[in-house]
Amino acid sequence: MLEQAKILRVFKLIGLLKSRPRTIEILAEELQTTSRTVYRYIKLLEELGFIIDKDWNNQYFIYTTQEQEDKNLYFTEVEAVLMKELISSSLAHHPLKESLQKKLFLHSDLKGIPEQLFKARLGKLVEQIVEAIDHKNQIILKNYHSGHSGIIRDRLIEPFDFGPSYETVIAFEPESGQNKHFKIERIGDVMELEKEWLKEKYHEKPSSDIFGISGEDSIEIRLTMTLRAYLLLREEYPKSIPYLQKSEEEENKYIFIGSVNGLKGIGRFVMGLLNEITIIEPQALNDYILDIFNNASEEISV
Numbered sequence: 001m002l003e004q005a006k007i008l009r010v011f012k013l014i015g016l017l018k019s020r021p022r023t024i025e026i027l028a029e030e031l032q033t034t035s036r037t038v039y040r041y042i043k044l045l046e047e048l049g050f051i052i053d054k055d056w057n058n059q060y061f062i063y064t065t066q067e068q069e070d071k072n073l074y075f076t077e078v079e080a081v082l083m084k085e086l087i088s089s090s091l092a093h094h095p096l097k098e099s100l101q102k103k104l105f106l107h108s109d110l111k112g113i114p115e116q117l118f119k120a121r122l123g124k125l126v127e128q129i130v131e132a133i134d135h136k137n138q139i140i141l142k143n144y145h146s147g148h149s150g151i152i153r154d155r156l157i158e159p160f161d162f163g164p165s166y167e168t169v170i171a172f173e174p175e176s177g178q179n180k181h182f183k184i185e186r187i188g189d190v191m192e193l194e195k196e197w198l199k200e201k202y203h204e205k206p207s208s209d210i211f212g213i214s215g216e217d218s219i220e221i222r223l224t225m226t227l228r229a230y231l232l233l234r235e236e237y238p239k240s241i242p243y244l245q246k247s248e249e250e251e252n253k254y255i256f257i258g259s260v261n262g263l264k265g266i267g268r269f270v271m272g273l274l275n276e277i278t279i280i281e282p283q284a285l286n287d288y289i290l291d292i293f294n295n296a297s298e299e300i301s302v
Contacts (some may be wrong), residue, residue, distance in 0.1 A: 009031050009033065009041065010041055010044065010045070012030075012031060013027065013031060013038070013041050013042075013045070014045065014050070014062070016030060016031075017045075017050075017052060017060060017061050017062040018061075018062045020061065021054070021055050021057070021059030021060060021061040022059055022060060022061070023057070023058055023059050023060070024038050024039065024058075024060065027060065042060065045062075046241075050062055051231055051234055051235070053246075054246075056251065122184050122185060125184055125187055125189075125190050126162075126166050126169075126184060128190040128192065129159050129162075129169050129190060131192065132159055132190070132192045133159050133160060133161075135192070135196075136196050136197050136200070137192050137193055137194065137195060137196055137197070138156060138157065138158050138192075138193045138195045138196070138197060138198075139156075139157060139158075139159060139190055139191060139192050139193060140154050140155065140156055140157075140190075140191040140193065141154065141155040141157060141182060141187045141188075141189075141190060142154055142187070142188045142189035142190065142191055143187075143188030143189065144182065144186055144187055144188065145186040145188075146186075152188075155173065155175075155182070156173070156174060156175065157169075157171035157172065157173050157174075157180075157182065158171055158172045158173075158174070158197045158198070158199060158200070158203065159171040160172070160197075160200075160203045161205060163181055163208075163212075166184065167183065167184060167185075168181040168182060168183050168184060168212070169181075169182050169184060170182075170205055170206070172197075172199050172202055172203050174198065174199060177202075178206075179202070179203065179204050179205065179206045180206065181206065181208060181212065207261065208261065209239075209259070209260040209261040209262075209265065210237050210239035210240045210243070210258065210260070210265075211237060211260060211264075211265025211266060211268075211269070212265065213260060213261045213262045213264055213265040218259045218260075218261065219259060219260050219261070219262070219263065219282065219284070219285075220257075220258075220259050220281065220282065221256065221257070221258055221259065221260055221266055221281070221282070221285065222255070222256070222257050222279075222280040222281045223255070223256040223270070223277055223278065223279055223280060224247060224250070224253055224254070224255055224256075224277070224278045224280060225253070225254050225255075225256065225273070225276055225277045225278070226252065226253065226254075226276040226277075227252050227253075227254065228273075228276055229254075229273045229276040229277050230244060230254035232273070233256065233269065236269075237269075240256065240258070242258075243256055243257055243258035244256055245257075263284065263285055263288040266285065267285060267288050267289055267292070270285070270289060271289055271292070274289075
């Protein structure tokens, strides 16, 4: 099958899934392909970030709120460039090529200048860290804002790898004697030292859970949640997707079953959606959230 036919079918599938729910068989008929191919395309769309669900009649659909529709209306600059390359290379002689390119330009987000500048700064920091890793040199993270303590100060580290999507740098910190994730966006600046790694034998990637929390402890979590909470968990923490499933007992309810390295990450998420999430286990998560509210109440009363 020609690549251009595949691309056009994927675009058509997105449109079908957004218009109304359909069974796999109906999708296959409308796309003039096999059910097996439709399943493969759906898996591809999920890997690209689309949230695809099915109703109680096994009809598949892409669920989006109006807010999400507005947010997803425009292509980002990176997406626009990628789509332009795909259209130019795969649809070189297709009669719809010019029309697709015009629509792509009209629906590209080219006005986000502040965001682009922010991303450019982060990109520069990553480049500096990459050079330090190549040189096997220590660096100082200038004015690093700790999310744990809230303190802003310089941190001496030995960087040796990056987390997913270059959101964090993984490094050994001599001061604490631990390997940690440091968020790129919390770094003020990077200063490479003419000083080679001293603790390379201790460099080891720390394990982190779906919320990015590192640690050796493993705590089993079981939650039930509304559709909105389910969608937010998938969008904000994509690593949670394998641990989510639809409830067989309650309509429009979803279940999360997985383990975390600590209660901080999952606790923060649950507290933001208290009316839409029910904690099944462990009781420690209920106690953790209750302690936070009690402490906050005491501080307010004082």
